[in-house]
Amino acid sequence: MTAASIPTSDGVFTAWFSDRGLARLEFPTGRLEIMPVTGLTRRQQRWWRIATDAVLTVLKGEDPHELPPLDVSTGTEFQQSVWEELCRIGAGQTRGYGEIARALGRPGASRAVGQACGANPIPLLIPCHRVLAADRKLGGFSGGLTWKRRLLARERAAVA
């Protein structure tokens, strides 16, 4: 796994690449960061370029035109199916935890869906921030609720 910085006007994100694709994306960590973009394979550099573009686009509140391959091999089967479902939510749209659960054929697993969201290694590109509670209020967010609010606001999504 190799790290590479993704600088944005909202701070410096850190992307981790395996040989299978983008495996992890970290929010800006207060201070000290900037990992070199060197040490990446040619393929990883290409993914980095795509990932950078995608992150900037999502930060603008729009849908990325292209995504790098996402290496979700760290997740369980259930988690991966949740993440896949999350990717079907477009910018500006929202779904509920229970809604996702039903879409997966597991009504009642809404709480488990929340867990899977928290375990999402690639926020923004896997839009876990578009999942709200049944009453349309923010549930939680691994990167901090401030981020969730900000992202949804930029997409002009309706939140209670």
Add this chain to the structure above:
DNA sequence: ATTTACAATATGA
């Protein structure tokens, strides 16, 4: 093999 912790939700007071 069991128990515990969650980014949930429906229900009843």
Add this chain to the structure above:
DNA sequence: TCATATTGTAAAT
């Protein structure tokens, strides 16, 4: 509005 019961999965014992 608040307390409680019920729920599925993952991680820790």
